[in-house]
Amino acid sequence: MTSPTPFPTGTILGYPRIGPRRQLKKAVESFWAGTTTAAELEDTAVALRQATRERLVELGLHAGDSSIPGSFSFYDQVLDALCTVGAVPTRYASLVDSEGSIDLAGYFTLARGEGDNLPLEMTKWFDSNYHYLVPEIGPETVFSLSSDRIVREFAEAKAAGYITRPVIVGPVTFLLLSKASDEAPTGFSPLERLDDLLPVYAALLGRLADAGAEWVQLDEPALVSESLDAPREDALAALERAYASLGALDTRPAIFVAAPYGSLDDALPVLALTRVDAIGLDLVRGDVPHATPGLAAKTLVAGVIDGHNIWRGDLAGAFDVAQRLSGLAGRVTVSTSTSLLHVPHNVDDETRLDEHLAGWLAFADQKVGQVATLARGLTEGRAAIAAELAAAADARDARRAAPGVRDGSVRARAATLTEADYSRGDYQARLHAQACALDLPLLPTTTIGSFPQTGDIRRARARHLTGALTDEDYRRLMEAEIARVVALQEEIGLDVLVHGEPERNDMVQYFAEQLDGFAVTENGWVQSYGSRCTRPSILWGDVSRPRPITVAWSTYTQGLTRKPVKGMLTGPVTILAWSFVRDDQPLADTATQVALALRDEITDLEAAGIRIVQVDEPALRELLPLKTKDHADYLDWSVGSFRLATAGANDATQIHTHLCYSEFGVVIDAIRNLDADVTSIEAVRSRMEVVADIEAGGFDHGIGPGVYDIHSPRVPSIGEITDLLDRALESIPERQVWVNPDCGLKTRGYTETVESLHNMVAATSAVRERIGAVVPA
Missing domain, CATH: 3.20.20.210 (TIM Barrel)
Structure with a gap:
């Protein structure tokens, strides 16, 4: 591939997809109830995606530089990846059409079940309160590029004047989060199917490149977790193999691998030596990395704005962290630490919150604004954002001193607890x-x-x-x-x-x-x-x-x-x-x-x-x-x-x-x-x-x-x-x-x-x- 277009100076890893007034929830449930059609549900989704793009530009991201992530989902991002690569369990084979695709009704059936067929298992998404659907992978699973929805949504945005950044769960995380199917033999690990899955991701990247995508975001949060079933050495070997393969493709967008929810640790040196173009680090939950071979040729995307919580935070400290990274990578940009799907849309929608408390908070829209501020500081220098940094510091100071933040009687009671208070007998x-x-x-x-x-x-x-x-x-x-x-x-x-x-x-x-x-x-x-x-x-x-x-x-x-x-x-x-x-x-x-x-x-x-x-x-x-x-x-x-x-x-x-x-x-x-x-x-x-x-x-x-x-x-x-x-x-x-x-x-x-x-x-x-x-x- 040719040299990639520079990664945006400021971005987010994802944005709430339900709508400020839960429009998507209402539309989906209306479809389930049979009161609206699939076409009407698709129309609602188109309107929501367009409203999101417009809002993100209004908040400081840019229409034409891939800073807006294409992170929409009707139900779940792991289910989206499953349908994209065709990994439908055999008990639901009847949902798949002659071309290997599954329609919206079938998509929801995998999530909700039908007749005697149980839905996909559901479990927690890392250490968040989001739940994802667990793919079932076995030797019998046939992978193919079965859905081009991610390509169509990119084309939709492009036609409206936006160059977005398509987002999909990466191949290593997809397999690490999967479970062995009922047909799989004892001891089978879904990670064994990586070599069969990679050609499907390669085909998808080729389709995105042909559509005009400049960057693609592959989410690999499993790389930060030590709590998965696969041995760590197997996960690292899969990581190296996956991105050596995808990075070597002649026709592909630039690859941004995002690793939220913690530190990459021993996965960072492996990833840095592959041919990916940008690496996203969670620097709220994770550690600032040391000098690492291979990073000098990469863009390091510093996740310094907390996507997991709603506090306004230490904006000056976040800017300092981003600046400290400048010697580690070829280029440093800023982002949220995780997708913003974990936080509400907008503090300004809250009319009943105490005004002092509201001043301590940053919901998704405010966090996008913080990213835009830090990006401007990286481009124009600290002095250009001095007022914003000072305002955030003043809010933190006011929060520390506010009545009720510390209650002496509560703290005194906790201080008197003994071991006996923790035992029933x-x-x-x-x-x-x-x-x-x-x-x-x-x-x-x-x-x-x-x-x-x-x-x-x-x-x-x-x-x-x-x-x-x-x-x-x-x-x-x-x-x-x-x-x-x-x-x-x-x-x-x-x-x-x-x-x-x-x-x-x-x-x-x-x-x-x-x-x-x-x-x-x-x-x-x-x-x-x-x-x-x-x-x-x-x-x-x-x-x-x-x-x-x-x-x-x-x-x-x-x-x-x-x-x-x-x-x-x-x-x-x-x-x-x-x-x-x-x-x-x-x-x-x-x-x-x-x-x-x-x-x-x-x-x-x-x-x-x-x-x-x-x-x-x-x-x-x-x-x-x-x-x-x-x-x-x-x-x-x-x-x-x-x-x-x-x-x-x-x-x-x-x-x-x-x-x-x-x-x-x-x-x-x-x-x-x-x-x-x-x-x-x-x-x-x-x-x-x-x-x-x-x-x-x-x-x-x-x-x-x-x-x-x-x-x-x-x-x-x-x-x-x-x-x-x-x-x-x-x-x-x-x-x-x-x-x-x-x-x-x-x-x-x-x-x-x-x-x-x-x-x-x-x-x-x-x-x-x-x-x-x-x-x-």
Whole structure:
């Protein structure tokens, strides 16, 4: 290839794709509901992409220099790569047309399932709260360039006057994030198929070059992680082979390899010696590199603006880091550390935030502006951006001195904690006390907590928020919904009931609204997976609980039934993981403060007669550092915060927790050390693979491997659930097993939920009968 056009001086690795008002979510769900056509959905996507390009130019990027990334996706970037290279599982072969392509309806079917065919497994994207779909690769997988969507989207932008930078998951990360297909032999690694996959990437690069693309971004975040299944030496060998091959192509755009979420470490020297043209480093989570052979011929893209969090940050410090790199590479430019899909669109959309707090923040649009500022400084010199650097420093100083950032009483309480505050006592004694108090059958059935949130519930909450519904009227409406959900659970035949959480907008935001030290947003939506969006709360100060939060709702619910009702809390690690957390103190300190607030809540629930309390920690695995050397410290404080929250409970109080979308084998010891009496976990999409980890780990507490995948609209049959239960009971003693869905039911409809839960109870009854279990009268 000829010498590449210079890489843009300032860029971002990706931009939120859902739209400022979740336009994509609404359009996709309308397509799923059959109320709009695929063509109408495509039209919405075209408009969103054009609006994004226009906005990014307005914020300081440039239309013609490849600084605007083509990072749009209808659902998930890994699913996009899968469809591009034709890696459709054999069970979905009927979705593929004669040319090897898959249409939009088929694309969504892979994500959501159809009939008896389960969807692709879903898991966390590195240490973020984004979820990706896991490709299934085996010797039988036939790779081919099966979708030219990425080329068409580039051509669309070019026709509108923009030279964008197409973005796709790189070949090494694609395979490292894949799992072996059902047809693969034991011991097979998807990485073995690299040589078969590379020609497809080569063909794609050729098509992009022919279309006029000057740069292409290949995302290789797997290179920063030490927590993947493949041996590190195999990953590095694959990296060298992949980019030696792609770099040698005669017809290709210039290649920019982006490696967000941490340091490349020993992968950087390997990548630097290949023929890629630019390398992107995460210098927020990662380290500033040393002199490395090969970098002098590369553009080094310094990820100095935090794409993972929403603080305005130290802009002068970011500029200094970029300048320090000038001697390491042929050229240095600036970018965000990660894609901005992890942050909301625009602080200016928030009309209810305290004005001082708003001044400390930078959402996606503000971060694009910061990148543009730093790029101007690199071009024109520090003096040209002195005013912007000073304004950012003033905001940081104001934040440090603001009331509530430090609370002396909160800090004094944390300082007096002893080892005894983190321990409940003997598990066997608790087991006996709980058996006497609860009198539950073998294989107890329950749900994870939430029930479907209907339009009526959401409208009532919105009216209450605006004052159109009084507190008393709102309470009565919610109590009526709770009574309906309790009656439904009684009719279905569940053993341990929940109140359904109709009063909760979100499992973290609900608590954030009632804890000191938090703020919530109006329009701060970020994508969690597919069309699922959340509004992470902003944890800006020291945390305390001014009053009980859940006690009244739980007490009301328990008064409706003789069966035990679970009190429902969100755990400290998950509250941190699913919020934008303060960056001015260690996470461990913040977790301790949240744990103490939850400990007080559990004490009050016990006093009100609640005998089971569930403290959800679905994010425990999510925050596990990508570097092995950091695991021990993280697991120490994360497990410790859960134990601090729950250790004050009486022996007869059964403590539950819930975890989802995790590689549990990695953290099985940590799960055991939580010392929860019962742990429920995701298990359906992995087809109960997790039970092998449970058996191998010698886990002896109660365990509820999920038997109903709530992230798909399909209803599991009695036979399917029975089969999953049988698989679980092959490895786990029956006395330990609970029966439950994978996760909460908030996002599901009532028709599918009721049918699925009936099937779950029927399957449980059949298994109980077969093993001779006695159900208490």
